Amino acid sequence: MIRNSIGRSSGVSLMGEYASLVGEAVLRQRTRQAEHTARIEAELANRVKSEFIANMSHELRTPLNTIIGFSKIVSEHDKRPVPSAEIVEYAKLIHDAAGHLLNVINDILDISKIQSGHYTLNAHETNIEEVLQATYAANLAAAREAGVSLDIEIKDHLPTVRGDAAKLQQAIGNVVSNAIKFTLQEGSVKIGAIRLQDGGIGIVVSDTGIGMSPDEIELATALFGQVDGGRSRWREGTGLGLPIARSLIELHGGQFKITSEKGKGTEVAIQLPSASTFNIQEARDALLGSGGLV
Ligand SMILES: Nc1ncnc2c1ncn2[C@@H]1O[C@H](COP(=O)(O)OP(=O)(O)O)[C@@H](O)[C@H]1O
Ligand SMILES: [Mg+2]
Known part of the structure; x- marks a missing residue:
């Protein structure tokens, strides 16, 4: 009887220890997984952020360069004459680049308004x-x-x-x-x-x-x-x-x-x-x- 009850109680405490060991191992594994996921998410966020900055400066610079370059040629027309067909072509390029720039800027403003919750729809x-x-x-x-x-x-x-x-x-x-x-x-x-x-x-x-x-x-x-x-x-x-x-x-x-x-x-x-x-x-x-x- 005595041996039995000792056996049972040591068995119970062994089970308890085992359970807490398993519990700790599961917790450690979960923490490792959470850290891994957080690291991957942070890496992804960083990648998206630096790609965004690179893409955004490209998206802003390209049309701006077009506008600056071609408007300079047109503005120097009296010093270096350009055929009128070319002037029309340059004006179109400047117009398209400006439109593109406006779209990019509007998109940035839109997303920041949406994110801040201040976006209003003109609903009809x-x-x-x-x-x-x-x-x-x-x-x-x-x-x-x-x-x-x-x-x-x-x-x-x-x-x-x-x-x-x-x-x-x-x-x-x-x-x-x-x-x-x-x-x-x-x-x-x-x-x-x-x-x-x-x-x-x-x-x-x-x-x-x-x-x-x-x-x-x-x-x-x-x-x-x-x-x-x-x-x-x-x-x-x-x-x-x-x-x-x-x-x-x-x-x-x-x-x-x-x-x-x-x-x-x-x-x-x-x-x-x-x-x-x-x-x-x-x-x-x-x-x-x-x-x-x-
Ligand atoms: N119809 C589509 N087919 C394949 N890929 C797409 C399609 N629409 C969107 N994508 C992908 O989703 C990305 C994000 O789209 P979007 O937010 O409109 O940005 P952007 O057009 O400026 O790249 C695109 O760069 C492209 O990789
Ligand atoms: Mg798109």
């Missing part, structure tokens, strides 16, 4: 068909230049949405311009829209482009993230297009989802609630609260 009852047609028209020239076909298919008569037409066009435009930018010659981009059963609107922008792996999708939707963000990147951009597009759609009470397969293409699905079901204040409070999105 909006005809989404007009927004989609305008987005299509605005991207036709870029598609032609890239040798990519661009089509639009609006299946049903779409209900109006309560929203900011300019911001919706900016969001959908960012997605369409990406689709064109990341699709090789002879590929195709389609903008499709249907009326959803719950009265909302579904928009899908699909392309037959280079596609992304699940990790790359995550990187692409992160602020300033670009899949090929290093110096070898083969397309221009600041990495702000997708985060702005997603935030703008979410501010409209909508949803934004990317599905993609490397080498096959990408589909961006956007869902917008119809004007009758949308509550802008509710969406804003849910998304931003008193702080910001991030």
